[in-house]
Amino acid sequence: MVDQKNWIKRHPVWTGIIGFFVLMLIIGIFTGNSSNQKVYVCSDGSQVSDSSQCGSAQTQDDVQNTASQPTQISQNTQTTTPTQTTTPQTTPAVEEQSDKTTMGEKNALSKALSYLRYTPFSYSGLIEQLEYEGYSHEEAVYGVDNCGADWNKQAALKAQSYLDYSAFSREGLIEQLEYEGFTKEQAEYGVQAVGY
Numbered sequence: 220m221v222d223q224k225n226w227i228k229r230h231p232v233w234t235g236i237i238g239f240f241v242l243m244l245i246i247g248i249f250t251g252n253s254s255n256q257k258v259y260v261c262s263d264g265s266q267v268s269d270s271s272q273c274g275s276a277q278t279q280d281d282v283q284n285t286a287s288q289p290t291q292i293s294q295n296t297q298t299t300t301p302t303q304t305t306t307p308q309t310t311p312a313v314e315e316q317s318d319k320t321t322m323g324e325k326n327a328l329s330k331a332l333s334y335l336r337y338t339p340f341s342y343s344g345l346i347e348q349l350e351y352e353g354y355s356h357e358e359a360v361y362g363v364d365n366c367g368a369d370w371n372k373q374a375a376l377k378a379q380s381y382l383d384y385s386a387f388s389r390e391g392l393i394e395q396l397e398y399e400g401f402t403k404e405q406a407e408y409g410v411q412a413v414g415y
Contacts, residue, residue, distance in 0.1 A: 327354045327361055331349060340377075370405050374405040389415040392406075
């Protein structure tokens with residue numbers, strides 16, 4: 220008869236291998252038995268062993284089959300995502316348009332705003348003043364077009380500045396405003412705003 224204790228001590232590697240296979244066999248038996256049992260998934264997500272325990276139930280296999288469908292949908296969503304992110308590509312185009320403003324146009328705008336802080340101007344009068352300062356016609360027009368001035372209000376301010384230094388008749392004040400470059404309508408508005 221073979222002494223078992225001595226055999227285990229003499230062959231530790233074989234003892235480990237045999238023990239490993241026995242352990243795997245036991246795990247396989249328990250796993251195999253549990254896989255034959257159906258598990259039902261209720262609509263609220265809980266798992267039961269009997270379908271009558273919840274209203275609408277699917278087997279776990281059905282749930283796994285349907286679970287693979289959302290990954291297909293998400294893959295489709297991922298492929299459409301790059302086409303939806305075209306907005307950042309259009310943003311640089313807008314920035315490029317604003318970058319097309321020349322240094323001369325930017326400075327003409329800045330100069331137009333500084334003139335309007337100190338004295339009223341008509342549209343054409345401000346363009347002439349900027350051109351006198353050395354800006355090109357295009358730069359001057361850009362500056363005046365983008366300064367945001369209310370030309371009716373400018374006519375009223377100019378009419379008041381004339382009345383502050385001298386007396387004018389209504390017609391004389393309208394003529395003076397028109398001479399400054401205001402339109403007939405702007406001049407009449409300015410004269411009416413100061414009380415004529």
